[in-house]
Amino acid sequence: EVQLVQSEAEVKKPGESLRISCQGSGYNFGSNWIGWVRQMPGQGPEWMGVVYPGDSDTRVSPSFQGQVTISADKSIGTAYLQLNSLRASDTAMYYCARRHLTYWYFDLWGRGTLVTVSS
Amino acid sequence: NFVLTQPHSVSESPGKTVTISCTRSSGSIASNYVQWYQQRPGGSPTAVIFDDDQRPSGVPDRFSGSIDSSSNSASLTISGLETEDEGDYFCHSYDSFNHEVFGGGTKLTVL
Numbered sequence: 001e002v003q004l005v006q007s008e009a010e011v012k013k014p015g016e017s018l019r020i021s022c023q024g025s026g027y028n029f030g031s032n033w034i035g036w037v038r039q040m041p042g043q044g045p046e047w048m049g050v051v052y053p054g055d056s057d058t059r060v061s062p063s064f065q066g067q068v069t070i071s072a073d074k075s076i077g078t079a080y081l082q083l084n085s086l087r088a089s090d091t092a093m094y095y096c097a098r099r100h101l102t103y104w105y106f107d108l109w110g111r112g113t114l115v116t117v118s119s
Numbered sequence: 120n121f122v123l124t125q126p127h128s129v130s131e132s133p134g135k136t137v138t139i140s141c142t143r144s145s146g147s148i149a150s151n152y153v154q155w156y157q158q159r160p161g162g163s164p165t166a167v168i169f170d171d172d173q174r175p176s177g178v179p180d181r182f183s184g185s186i187d188s189s190s191n192s193a194s195l196t197i198s199g200l201e202t203e204d205e206g207d208y209f210c211h212s213y214d215s216f217n218h219e220v221f222g223g224g225t226k227l228t229v230l
Contacts, residue, residue: 035219037164037221043223043224044125044209044221044222044223044224045156045164045209045211045221045224046221047211047218047219047220047221059217059218061218061219062120062218063120095163095164097164100169103152103169103170103173104152104154104169104170104213105154105166105169105170105175105211106154106156106164106166107166107175109163109164109165110163111163112163
């Protein structure tokens with residue numbers, strides 16, 4: 001089955017760091033860009049950045065530059081989103097999504113990882 | 120960076136047609152393709168339109184997309200509304216630096 005499986009929900013304290021994973025299966029993981037999208041409660045999605053697992057080329061949104069690290073390990077079919085110096089305002093659902101090989105849209109999404117930051 | 124503005128909510132009766140707009144704040148709407156995603160409650164987004172007006176495989180032809188350069192906006196039209204169409208709809212596009220933006224979302228109620 002073609003799918004993206006994300007890591008489980010996390011509860012963190014302010015100031016801590018966290019790495020979320022997204023494992024692809026059922027397709028050639030190295031061939032498609034993987035994007036990360038944040039969705040805060042009741043809000044629209046926010047594009048955080050993308051990574052190309054084939055060569056680890058990465059693009060990060062200016063809005064998240066310096067706050068996140070996006071990476072991928074093609075050998076194990078997994079992309080990562082690292083969140084640094086967490087704040088309560090980082091509480092959100094984080095999705096990974098696969099970009100279509102040919103067209104500019106995300107054609108496969110993970111189920112999301114809920115991150116709660118609370119003291 | 121630019122902003123994509125959508126109406127907060129729309130509602131319509133089953134069987135009717137509804138149109139959701141998405142207005143780009145700067146830069147031409149025609150310069151970069153627009154996508155539309157549907158998100159049902161508790162679910163992940165799924166694409167219903169890509170490249171302005173194309174439907175991914177499996178999306179019914181009741182869903183259509185268009186752009187209007189005069190208003191610098193894109194539109195998603197859903198005809199023959201069904202209760203299963205209820206959910207949030209987000210537009211999505213990008214700029215010349217390949218930075219991507221999502222709209223704030225429109226909640227569709229089919230009543």
